[in-house]
Amino acid sequence: MAAITLQPDMDFVRRLKETGGHNLKECYQCATCSVACPMAPDNKPFPRKEMVWASFGLKEKLTGDIDLWLCHNCGNCSDLCPRHAGPAELMSAARDIIYRDMLKPRLIGEWMSKPSGLVPLFLIPALIWFIVWWIRASIVGSWFPRAADGRIVFGTIFYGDYTIDPIFMITFFGAAFILAHGCRKLLDKFRPEGKLAVIGKKKNWFVCLMEVLWEETGSASKFAQCEEGPATGEPHKTRRFSHTMLVWSFCILTFVTTVVAIGHWGGKILPFILIETPMPQGFWVKILANIGAALLIIALIMLTWRRATLNRHQASNYYDWYLLGIIWAVALTGMFTQIFRLMDWIHWAFVIYYIHLVVVWMLFAYVPWSKLGHFVYRTAAMVYARMYGRS
């Protein structure tokens, strides 16, 4: 047998510990976790092997590990771990390090990893939208103008065609481009060295993608499977419904946004599909938007409650709380924007709307470096696993 000299990356171990895998060195490789995990397949199950890679500081192995993304973080392994080594927390920390390190600019990854980074992350969009407000205010002649009919119309300041739409289009497509780049980098890491030969019929990626989306969001059967592990004797809080509800509320809100965008821009060409904002409360798109918002709030309450009351073996880290926090901020500012507008509190309405724009921009622009990136990275990994196996 050839002698192999391991090259431990001690800095990586330290960072894993700081990011949430505090107890990873407690692991004594009993392999309870691999059995505790209902998602782990029989061949090379996880997370025992990830624990030893983490402990040995094998950064390349761990960050290129597709199994990190097959884990759905039910926490069963941490519940049953006899050493409280926290395999679930370690897997989570390893994913967070990927969010942080994989993409440029690194500075954003750095800021996204700690609470103090919130200041610059907030200031960037705050400055962008403040400049917009300032320019528009000097054109319109007031910081808090009213429409000709006396209503509060945010378009008077944040005029869609020239401010909101171009800025968010750039942000959205920029983030999508960076995410796609991240996906490519991640998939490159999964690929084994040398040539990859596929025996038999190669699966179509689109079919795989549809299957994955159905499992993850359509039926949420992955979450159901995730919670089928051995009895742990600990109270277990399900995420199946709350997470699905959150995903569906995002889908509804995305749909609404798309409809409004098509109605607005398309309406310039085809007048009969024109949609003007603010929409009347009885309009079906508005009703759908409010349903989406309500679902979002309910799901957020359930997910936050779950995180706040996790059992003694499981823990949440900063990445978990950032994601919940930013979605809360988007939902609450969005809701209060509408409430203050309807109550006709013009100063509050504009300020909250401004903050809403800032946090929405944060949510989208920083996706590639945040835990929210999982919806792309995890999907990519699961499609890859379906097409080529887990290597």
Added chain:
Amino acid sequence: MSNAILVVGGGLTGLTAAIEAAELGHEVYLVEKNPWLGGRVAQLTKYFPKLCPPSCGLEIQFQRIKKNPLIKCFTMTELVGLKGKKGGYTAKIRLNPRHTPPFNVDFSLLASSLEGEAPSEFELGMTKRKALYKAMPFAFPARWVLDPSALSKSDAARVAGAKFLNINEKAKEIELDVASIIVATGWRPYDMANLPNLGGGKWKNCISNMQMERLASPFGPTGGVIKRPSDGQRPLSVAFAQCAGSRDQNHLNYCSYICCMATFKQCLYLVEQNPQVRITVYYIDLRAPGRYINTLEKVQKLPNVRFVKGKVAEILPGRGDNLRVVAENAITGEKQTLEYELCVLATGMQPSLAAESLPLPMPLDMDGFVAGGEEAGIFAAGCARMPLDVSRSAQAGTAAALKASQIAKGR
């Protein structure tokens, strides 16, 4: 002032301590909660280091007790109070009623005519005993016990007329003047109900290692033939799950020390009874301290026994009454689900004091082991202090007797 020594617990440690102290010339009171002496050792089929039956070692100790008038044994007795200080304690003990006379009466005929039954404590619930019973054939003291709570209505009438039974006997409390105290309260097997992922004691053919000792014992529930509980079949495939509750911060946060050796011993029982048997031992580490390595090597050479490095983390019902055992082989990196006819959980040692308290001024650690008390003239020995095997428990008993004697000397 007294030069007497109180020994709490009549297992091998307590017996040894009591005898050694008495042979030094002290008056000794030995208090035992069960109706018999010998504790956990009495329940074993064979014990290390020489793999003799328990009667072998216990018989010697019982002879020494019989010959020594300085030892007074109280069975079915608990320590309920303590006054005074080091060198001059007054211990209050409660003698629970046995309802049978202090001399040896053979009640076997009457007992066999009774209907009422209760799970046998001695057989760890694997069989039933009558309301009038002797825990094992060579129980010492060789006295029967009447458990009124297990009597049926017709039994009660039968017993009421029995000449040597006193159904109205009440518990009584007496006080003893002692100089020092030896605590040898021992251990109990960790409760399988605490291990839900391993079936929590719900699967009939998933037994504990102490139950396995009873199954293999010539005077056990099956007469020494290892049969699985569900259908009385002799198992052809057996899995041992090591560290079932031990080395686990959710259960016993320490190595119980004896379970590896107990499993090797039980592999020998199984192979001796059936050379066709196939055994898998699932482990984290194999711990064979000192010369016990010889036993490990002997078992490793057996073609029947396979060792898999990987802890069993789930046991599920399989075909028929079989069980499916899930573990990852950490060497090959494969998660295996294999079916076995019998599953033995190598449950660990929990100190008895983790669940019961003694009215003694001594600190316990978070696991329930005694962690001090010597300054008060209270000396813990054996498994009350740490997990030990039989021979080390005996040595610990002798050591405690020597220390307790130093307090009681010259009074």
